[in-house]
Amino acid sequence: MDHRSHTYGVVAEFETAEQLIQAAERTRLAGYHAFEAYAPFPVEGLAEAMALKRNAVPLITLIGGLLGGLGGFFFQYWVSVIAYPLNIGGRPYNSWPAFIPVTFELTVLGASLSAVFGMLALNGLPRPHHPLFNVDRFAKHATSDRFFLCIESSDPKFSLSDSLRFLKSLNAVNVSEVEDD
Amino acid sequence: MTAQDYRAPESIDRIRRRALVAGVVGLLICIIGIIKAPDRFFPSYLLAFIFVLGLSLGSLGLLMLQHLTGGKWGIMIRRPLESATRALAVVAVLFVPILFGMKYLYGAWLNAPPSGEGALSEFQRSYLTPNGFRVRAILYFAVWGILVFLFNRWSREQDANPEDTAVRRRFKMLAGPGIILYVFVMTFAAIDWVMSLSPHWASTIYGFLFVAGQLISSMSLMIAIVVLLARSGPLSGVLQPRHIHDLGKLLLAFVMLWAYFQFSQLLIIWAGNQPEEITFYYSRLHSQWGVVAVIVLIFHFFVPFFLLLSRDLKRNPKLLPAVAVWLIFMRLVDLFWYTRPEFTPRALPTIWDLAAALGLGGLWFFFFAGQLKQLPVLPVGDPKLAEAIANDEH
Numbered sequence: 001m002d003h004r005s006h007t008y009g010v011v012a013e014f015e016t017a018e019q020l021i022q023a024a025e026r027t028r029l030a031g032y033h034a035f036e037a038y039a040p041f042p043v044e045g046l047a048e049a050m051a052l053k054r055n056a057v058p059l060i061t062l063i064g065g066l067l068g069g070l071g072g073f074f075f076q077y078w079v080s081v082i083a084y085p086l087n088i089g090g091r092p093y094n095s096w097p098a099f100i101p102v103t104f105e106l107t108v109l110g111a112s113l114s115a116v117f118g119m120l121a122l123n124g125l126p127r128p129h130h131p132l133f134n135v136d137r138f139a140k141h142a143t144s145d146r147f148f149l150c151i152e153s154s155d156p157k158f159s160l161s162d163s164l165r166f167l168k169s170l171n172a173v174n175v176s177e178v179e180d181d
Numbered sequence: 182m183t184a185q186d187y188r189a190p191e192s193i194d195r196i197r198r199r200a201l202v203a204g205v206v207g208l209l210i211c212i213i214g215i216i217k218a219p220d221r222f223f224p225s226y227l228l229a230f231i232f233v234l235g236l237s238l239g240s241l242g243l244l245m246l247q248h249l250t251g252g253k254w255g256i257m258i259r260r261p262l263e264s265a266t267r268a269l270a271v272v273a274v275l276f277v278p279i280l281f282g283m284k285y286l287y288g289a290w291l292n293a294p295p296s297g298e299g300a301l302s303e304f305q306r307s308y309l310t311p312n313g314f315r316v317r318a319i320l321y322f323a324v325w326g327i328l329v330f331l332f333n334r335w336s337r338e339q340d341a342n343p344e345d346t347a348v349r350r351r352f353k354m355l356a357g358p359g360i361i362l363y364v365f366v367m368t369f370a371a372i373d374w375v376m377s378l379s380p381h382w383a384s385t386i387y388g389f390l391f392v393a394g395q396l397i398s399s400m401s402l403m404i405a406i407v408v409l410l411a412r413s414g415p416l417s418g419v420l421q422p423r424h425i426h427d428l429g430k431l432l433l434a435f436v437m438l439w440a441y442f443q444f445s446q447l448l449i450i451w452a453g454n455q456p457e458e459i460t461f462y463y464s465r466l467h468s469q470w471g472v473v474a475v476i477v478l479i480f481h482f483f484v485p486f487f488l489l490l491s492r493d494l495k496r497n498p499k500l501l502p503a504v505a506v507w508l509i510f511m512r513l514v515d516l517f518w519y520t521r522p523e524f525t526p527r528a529l530p531t532i533w534d535l536a537a538a539l540g541l542g543g544l545w546f547f548f549f550a551g552q553l554k555q556l557p558v559l560p561v562g563d564p565k566l567a568e569a570i571a572n573d574e575h
Contacts (some may be wrong), residue, residue, distance in 0.1 A: 058492075062490075089454050090453075090454075091454065095451075097444075097447055097448050097451040097452075097453065098448070098452065100444060100448065110265070
């Protein structure tokens with residue numbers, strides 16, 4: 001594992017989305033787990049080829065929604081029943097039907113904020129720099145016209161020479177080592 | 182691909198026979214009810230009638246929604262929907278006993294005093310009359326009947342001649358105005374048949390409440406039916422998780438819609454706090470009926486809502502129909518909570534409730550299943566059929 005300090009991984013460049021899907025599939029079948037595909041646009045079938053696991057965003061959203069809703073209700077309850085009780089038209093202090101619209105809105109707010117920020121956190125964003133930007137061709141082409149696949153050195157099966165050779169066997173147009181910062 | 186490929190399976194006959202037995206036994210007990218205790222029987226009959234009406238009308242609404250939006254989600258259930266709308270004929274026949282039981286149901290406006298407490302307004306005196314009630318009922322069934330007739334007839338035409346684009350255009354042209362008509366007429370029907378149980382109370386969202394409930398019961402039935410047809414019948418190998426996933430999403434949407442309408446009515450009355458408006462909730466949120474209200478809130482909304490949030494459940498051909506059947510049952514409980522407090526403070530179902538629900542439900546299902554057998558269970562003339570049943574999982 002001594003290479004981890006200076007090698008982030010190895011990256012391969014492909015010309016079409018189909019080649020990327022094939023490469024991702026074969027990388028997975030070869031037993032690699034820590035690899036990532038990069039494309040300038042969403043590629044249908046890529047997630048299946050990589051066998052991406054379900055992520056925790058739905059759960060985070062549910063928890064955020066529940067906290068938002070419960071918080072919304074109990075803030076109103078606290079104000080109306082405990083902190084500053086007012087008799088409004090003879091209704092009970094805990095005038096719960098009147099609390100529901102705000103509760104609902106805060107449920108939506110909590111759910112959507114936690115969905116967005118949960119997604120960003122799980123993606124490790126915001127992140128101003130990434131080791132892959134050390135690869136010139138990646139920095140120039142990854143967001144315009146080329147498709148990349150990177151096997152990361154954190155993978156237990158990773159070895160610099162073997163993984164480079166493996167990527168070459170996938171008919172990549174270009175293969176290079178990615179230096180870590 | 183021939184029409185013979187998609188015939189309803191034998192297993193539907195077994196269920197159909199059971200439905201007939203349940204229907205006949207139920208109706209026999211109903212006859213005892215009419216003779217021995219008409220004042221307690223007719224509220225039960227009204228409840229069951231409104232329930233089976235919802236199965237047919239909700240299907241009409243969904244069918245028109247499918248023609249209007251043209252989504253692939255509706256292809257799998259189009260034939261069952263059409264069969265359910267044709268069962269409106271039996272619903273219309275089942276309305277007749279209500280005409281004979283009017284005095285046990287609508288005494289509040291039939292026998293209203295000319296002045297003083299309980300008196301009707303001038304408009305109500307001219308609108309809520311026995312003859313007006315009868316004539317309007319004929320009108321309601323005529324409007325729905327015409328819609329049912331046209332959509333079913335065109336569907337047969339499309340089967341015979343799939344290339345005919347004129348039929349497709351007609352479907353689309355009628356579906357939009359048809360939905361408006363259905364909801365409009367249902368609003369008046371709900372006022373006549375249910376809201377007039379308490380003529381001094383009024384709510385403008387009342388018809389929408391019933392429409393939302395009808396959509397829930399109809400979509401639930403459709404989910405149960407397509408899974409049944411896939412288990413041993415012509416849809417096995419055709420019905421994929423993505424199909425019931427779509428139906429489950431719509432069911433979730435309808436559950437939320439229903440809750441939204443229910444709450445809108447409660448919130449406005451709560452905020453207004455007017456003595457003549459709160460009577461409705463006063464009798465329904467206190468003592469025994471208050472318990473039923475909590476049951477409806479939890480088991481008609483919260484439990485199905487949280488269950489249907491799950492993607493896995495919506496794609497599960499065992500669990501989704503279970504939730505759907507549960508919602509059909511909760512529709513009965515909700516209608517029980519809506520109608521019965523006008524008659525009694527006792528919030529317990531009677532033998533007549535069971536008999537009427539079994540009798541009308543059984544008879545309706547017998548007729549529905551019979552209609553389902555008449556045509557292929559998939560709309561073989563629909564241009565979107567091939568795309569809808571293509572085996573791609575996205």
